[in-house]
Amino acid sequence: MRRQLLTSVAMVIVLTLVCGLGYSLVMTGIGELAFGHQANGSVVTKGGKDVGSSLFGQSFTDSKGNPIPKYFQSRPSEAVTSSATDNITVSEASNLGPSNPLLIGFIPGVNSVGLDGSPSKTNPFATPADPFCVPVDTTSTAAPVTSPTPGQKYAKNSDGTYVCDPNTVPERAIAYRQEFGLASDAQVPVDAVTASGSGLDPDISIANADIQAPTVAKARGLSLATVMGLITSNTTGRSLGVLGDPGVNVLTLNIALDNLAQK
């Protein structure tokens, strides 16, 4: 037993040097020498300044969180800024289950509840715009209420309808249609209203980009054909033609648009 422990200590030390530090540092050396751009995070610049990484999604909203019309919009994101270090962007998924009202809203007869919190066949919080509305409370954070209790206070709009949690898929779809001038029953591509697993998805679907194109073209005074051309040139196809799904890189597309404007 004692001999096995001594051998263990020696083995742990040697293997820590070989496959821990040795392997990792040699690979880092090879990466830096042969593929410096990728190894250092595929940084992209604009006007000589680092503005992000072509692989690391970012949002194109103003300080209030509203979309900036001259930019294509990324997918919804759950990525957060680290509370431990106050600066690192931490990848995060919503982890909302497929029947959670915070994701799909209150679907009548599936997960909808009455004002007393018991299951209900109808959604009492439905608004004319959103039959699946999840109400929010009156606190400053406007927290969604999914298990109502009698006496719960709800935030209301000036016309008396409930204020809905803006992060459900139905609400995101409504906001998307308004932003990009679609009819109220127009189909919305699923990637535009769902959060990615990392919260850092650098891509949007081609269908999503095509819908956004007229709004961006108008905001920039460009022809639709120019914008559509840039979508094509910033689309990443499937690897080797078959692996994965194609997507439009939002950051490089928006930078290309900005560069166009400067010329």
Add this chain to the structure above:
Amino acid sequence: MSQNVIAVIVLIVLLCISTPLLGSYMAKVFQNKKAPGDRFFLPIERLIYRVTGVDPEGEQRWTTYAISVLAFSFVSVVVLYGMQRLQAHLPFNPDHLANLPAPLSFNTAVSFLTNTNWQNYAGEDTMAQFTQMAGLVVQNFVSAAAGIAVAVALMRGLTRKRSNTLGNFWADLTRIVIRVLIPIAAIAAIILIAQGAEQNLHATHMITTVAGQSQGIPGGPVGSQETIKQLGTNGGGFFNANAGHPFESPTGLTNMLLNWLLLSIPFALGWTFGKMAKDRKQGYAVLGAMGGLFLIGALLVMPFEANGNIHITQAHVSQAITATSPGGNMEGKEIRNGPILSALFNSSSTSTSTGSINSANDSYTPLGGGVILFNMMLGEISPGGTGSGLYGMLIMAMLAVFIAGLMVGRTPEYLGKKIQAKEMKLVVLYLLMVPFVILTFTAISVVMHSSLASIYNPGPHGLSEVTYAFTSASNNNGSAFAGLNGNTDWYNTTLGICMLVGRFALMVPVLAIAGSLARKQRVPASSGTFPTGTPIFALMLAGIAVIVVGLTYFPVLALGPIVEHLVGKF
């Protein structure tokens, strides 16, 4: 869609090519035969033996072999625990990350030691680069190698005659790390980095985005850790989002490479088994059962995720799969992976004991998530973890010959070795250990007020979250229905216990069986022998695995994913 189908076929073809090549190579390595690369690897191995004072020819009895595994694991867990507790004072910590608290350090140390790689933390702002490289990466290598070593010991037990010994753990460990794991992981890492995986030692790169916001892009030696995490069926991500993070898997090509890596060794070991048994058909039968169960799981999850979430169609959200839209259930999934290849990846990762994810399991459809849970409940044998998958399947094979023996009234035999009362007692111990801890801890967790607070999603999905956590930990998988908050004293401790049980309370009986079988004489096959190198046996093996699991877990599956599917009208 059609390209996704081709991608699935590409993976199957890759496995069909790699299994015999890698399997034959590993057989040579384990049997100490002449193998390619001897001139390069032998001097390195000899140096390691000399420094550590190991006699590679020193054969060990099963007890010594087991004590070596346990001693090595004990030292590893102490070192890893210490490293996390002290990381603020160690080098390679450019972001000045703090020391980890004790319960989380314990959970993480046990998690990486046992090849589970359950993570109650987000890598970005928790783990210093030193801890990742010198702690977690090392365990990624050696926990995989230790699992393979135990499987090799069991194969030796089955194939040696009248022998008291099972080989030398230290030599097995060294040879597996040096000749199998490092070369494959290194080559794959270069491909990964070329595709865009990060590989640096930088601090977080603070930038101002195009829209004027501040963003902190983390650095780190990601690519090198990513490939061994997959190859060793470990699964602990450098970052919180695991293989869904664009720096861990930037393209469709890397997603496929990582998917193949995690399946490569578990399947190849089935081939190695046929080689070492000197009877290829025995290997085919084991591979048939592994491959069949794997395909059924993957083929079930893919359509559930491709069909999407029926409840958002009413809100006029298009989930159709077209040339311009990935479609399907995209909550928690990346565009570049799409729903089908995301499902394939997570199904592969739960069929092996990897547990890495490229999409969020918690947001899968009820039945898609249910199949992923079932994959783990099978006990990680389809094809399972590196080594643990093969020894799990061989234990299942002993149960299968025992049941077949009962049917025809003969003493069961496997590879000419009589399977007797002593072995069967150990087999039953092996089979009951994991369900016992899963179901007990799940039951306690759903009645205690404090542990119920960790549940994130309401209703039956919440039960799935808790069941998933204990199933994942006990089967040393490590994936999660990540809504559950596992970073509490209760879950850090109980999940830690589950991981230790799922690793060592299974490894020791396996080595005991190996020791007992090695001592036995080989009996020639007679008319009463149930042939184990046939398609019928493969079918029976898979069938028994499903029946044992079904009987054990059906009630909890019914109350979790199945109720959610029915009540939620999916």
